[in-house]
Amino acid sequence: MKSMEEMMKAAQEAAQTVQKQMQEAQTKLEAIEVEGVAGGGLVKVRATAKGRVIGINIDESLLVASEKQITEDLVAAAFNDARAKADKASEAEMGKMSGGLNLPEGFKMPF
Template identity: 40%
Template structure:
């Protein structure tokens, strides 16, 4: 180790490290806020022209299923198919929402791979 060089970190490297730490803190704070927001969201998937609705939280936690009364006479197979389709719709919408919100969180931070 040469005199005055410390551990090989120049001032430029220290600034880069400080900037990286600040970005990581921003992402961590944003992720915590986003997690809280997602918990409060209700994302609705539907099938059968709205006769079946599945509602998930933004974190994909099932909240409730709504089935139109007139659909109950259609039989178990039809009902099962529509509930499954509504679940897939809600899941797709929730993953799209999470992806968009994460992109918003990380945009402008210059994080590699984001």
């Protein structure tokens, strides 16, 4: 049987390993890019897997004053599409990291 001191040291090392893996995962998520689209590609939003918007592309055909509301709706839809893809990419990356942790079903890492 291990001494209490050995068990505490092992637990601390395990916590440090998990913390390092979490930091590495955060770095990877910032490097993964996703693209949300709306209006058949007329509006595109590029974002990181962490959800930071990198850029927005709006087709010139939408830049008509009378189409302002449609353009705004398409930008929102493209952003939401990008956000959903970012969440999916984030979950996949975190799944790789947490695969060996045997976490309970539905448990989410703090991101």
